[in-house]
Amino acid sequence: MGVTLTVQPDAGRRRIEELLRQNEDRVLKRWLEITAAVSAGQADRDDTAARLPEIYQALRQSFTGEENLSDLHGLLAELSRSRARQGFSPAETANAVFGLKEALYEVVEDDGTPEALRGFIWFSKIIDDLGLFTFETYAAAREKIIIDQAEQLLELSTPVVKLWEGIVAVPLIGTLDSARTQVVMEKLLQALVETGSEHAVIDITGVPAVDTQVAQHLLKTVMAARLMGAECVISGIRPQIAHTIVTLGIEFGDIVTKASLADALAHALRRSGVEVAGSRRTRVALRTEEA
Amino acid sequence: MTSSGELAIGGSSDIVLVRQRVRAAALEVGLSLVDQTKIVTAASELARNALVYAGGGRVRIEIVRNGVRMGLRLAFGDDGPGIPDIEQALVDGWTTGTGLGLGLGGSRRLVDEFDLRSAPGEGTLITVTKWTR
Numbered sequence: 001m002g003v004t005l006t007v008q009p010d011a012g013r014r015r016i017e018e019l020l021r022q023n024e025d026r027v028l029k030r031w032l033e034i035t036a037a038v039s040a041g042q043a044d045r046d047d048t049a050a051r052l053p054e055i056y057q058a059l060r061q062s063f064t065g066e067e068n069l070s071d072l073h074g075l076l077a078e079l080s081r082s083r084a085r086q087g088f089s090p091a092e093t094a095n096a097v098f099g100l101k102e103a104l105y106e107v108v109e110d111d112g113t114p115e116a117l118r119g120f121i122w123f124s125k126i127i128d129d130l131g132l133f134t135f136e137t138y139a140a141a142r143e144k145i146i147i148d149q150a151e152q153l154l155e156l157s158t159p160v161v162k163l164w165e166g167i168v169a170v171p172l173i174g175t176l177d178s179a180r181t182q183v184v185m186e187k188l189l190q191a192l193v194e195t196g197s198e199h200a201v202i203d204i205t206g207v208p209a210v211d212t213q214v215a216q217h218l219l220k221t222v223m224a225a226r227l228m229g230a231e232c233v234i235s236g237i238r239p240q241i242a243h244t245i246v247t248l249g250i251e252f253g254d255i256v257t258k259a260s261l262a263d264a265l266a267h268a269l270r271r272s273g274v275e276v277a278g279s280r281r282t283r284v285a286l287r288t289e290e291a
Numbered sequence: 292m293t294s295s296g297e298l299a300i301g302g303s304s305d306i307v308l309v310r311q312r313v314r315a316a317a318l319e320v321g322l323s324l325v326d327q328t329k330i331v332t333a334a335s336e337l338a339r340n341a342l343v344y345a346g347g348g349r350v351r352i353e354i355v356r357n358g359v360r361m362g363l364r365l366a367f368g369d370d371g372p373g374i375p376d377i378e379q380a381l382v383d384g385w386t387t388g389t390g391l392g393l394g395l396g397g398s399r400r401l402v403d404e405f406d407l408r409s410a411p412g413e414g415t416l417i418t419v420t421k422w423t424r
Contacts (some may be wrong), residue, residue: 111353173305209328211335240328247299247329248397249383286308 012119016104017063018114023107028056030106034099037156047086048096051079051247056100059130076130080137084145090138094131101127158184160191165198167259167268168192173206184193185224199226199268205236215250222255231271233257235264300338301347309350310336313365316352320361321423328383330363330421333401336394337367337417343388345415351392355420362403362422363410374409381407 002250020027035048076097083093101124108116139241163169168191170184188200200219207214222232235258237245245252256262287291298309313334317327334350341348348369355362374380381399388391399405402419409415 062388065352149419175310177303179420208314209332211332211339212393212397213335213339216391240325243325244401245399248332249393250391251399 006009010118011115012117013063013122014109014119014184016108016119016123017060019111020063020104021108023034024056026101027107028053030103030239031056031100033159034102035096048079051075052096052263055079055256064170067124067204072130076134080134081141082290084138086139090135093134093138097127097134106243117243118144118211136279139236145217154180154183158187160187162191162195162197163201163265164269164272164274166195166197166272167265168195168200168263169203171203171261172183172207174208176207176214176217178213181221185221188221189224189228192225192228198230200230201264202232202233202234202260203236203264205238205261207236207241209244210241210250212248212250215248215252219252231256231268233267235259235261297351298350299347299349300367301339303342304334306338306342310335312352313363315419316363319355320363322363322421323424326421326424329366329401330419333398333421334365334417336398337365337419340394340417341367341369342369343390345369348415351423354398357422360422362420364418364420367395367417367419373413373415374407376412377407377409 032049032052035052055072055075056073062072063070073146079096080093083096084090096172099142103194104123105120108120123184157174158170161169161171168188174180176184186200191197192200202218204210204218210218218234233256236253237257237259256264258267266276296312298312299305300309309329314327315323315329317330322330338348338350338371341350346369346373348367351366351368353364353366355364381396382392383396384392395407398417398419403422404418404420407415408417
């Protein structure tokens with residue numbers, strides 16, 4: 001873009017620069033009107049209104065030397081990002097930039113000289129490039145928001161909870177891919193160390209489908225916990241999941257699996273020497289363990 | 292054939308999408324909960340195979356009818372290296388990757404009809420069908 005600016009210092013371009021300087025108030029006012037028509041609320045309008053004069057100045061300065069183009073890009077990127085956050089569509093953002101063409105065209109028409117018309121073609125191309133630039137920035141900003149959210153979700157969706165002294169549980173919800181399994185495994189192993197637990201329950205009630213990859217991830221997590229001296233129970237195996245696992249031919253070997261989290265907790269309690277006495281009023285009796 | 296749709300498989304997020312679409316289609320066909328889970332799991336395996344071994348592919352989801360029975364047909368296609376020995380590939384525990392080696396053979400057991408066409412250098416086309424009972 002910088003090349004285009006310096007290679008064509010012809011009469012048309014100079015005429016446009018003049019027009020932009022002489023009719024600054026008029027063009028700017030018209031541009032604001034056009035942009036306001038596509039903006040949704042008053043707050044957005046005010047926000048845009050504050051930015052456009054700055055962009056206008058930066059654009060004019062960019063014609064005098066190409067090093068100033070970075071200023072213009074910076075301002076446009078800011079506009080784009082702020083609009084992406086406010087939920088504008090990329091077309092609305094680009095339209096705000098394209099509006100300057102319409103605003104200037106009215107001035108060019110009044111001027112009527114061939115130079116101004118030729119120069120307008122050149123100006124038009126520059127604005128198109130700038131519009132595309134906002135488009136790209138917008139897409140990049142959106143992408144960033146999505147990546148941030150995915151990371152937040154990853155953090156949110158893998159809690160390790162303590163069920164009892166020496167027993168921790170990981171309720172898994174949703175799809176288990178490699179990235180999530182990694183997080184689950186790290187958190188579980190960390191929690192085992194921190195709480196000094198010897199039992200862990202991995203609950204897969206919220207996992208919609210267990211395929212070979214999910215199974216492999218689960219097996220690896222259990223193996224890693226075992227290496228640290230903890231026993232893992234996998235719970236929340238619903239009938240259709242059990243059916244699928246058997247048909248696929250996945251073997252869980254000697255890993256204890258239970259239908260519900262309650263069963264898994266009872267199993268872990270028994271294994272750690274806690275007896276749950278079933279009576280009318282549920283009592284939990286602790287038996288002292290002799291080391 | 293009453294309805295169909297084609298999805299591209301280009302990344303692991305697409306596998307999630309394939310699963311969701313297949314589950315929705317399985318519900319529409321009226322498959323039982325167990326059969327829904329089976330076809331979704333098979334779809335997950337085959338989509339991942341296309342992604343891991345061929346670098347991507349596509350799946351065609353079709354609702355088919357055979358007399359009074361409704362069925363769900365999935366056609367997974369890719370332009371990858373192909374499978375040189377199909378018999379070997381279907382053996383449980385055999386894999387050229389890092390998985391469990393149960394995906395292909397397991398998928399065959401999860402569905403009612405299984406058709407695998409592949410040759411080295413010509414990609415792979417796997418068509419599976421699950422019928423209502």
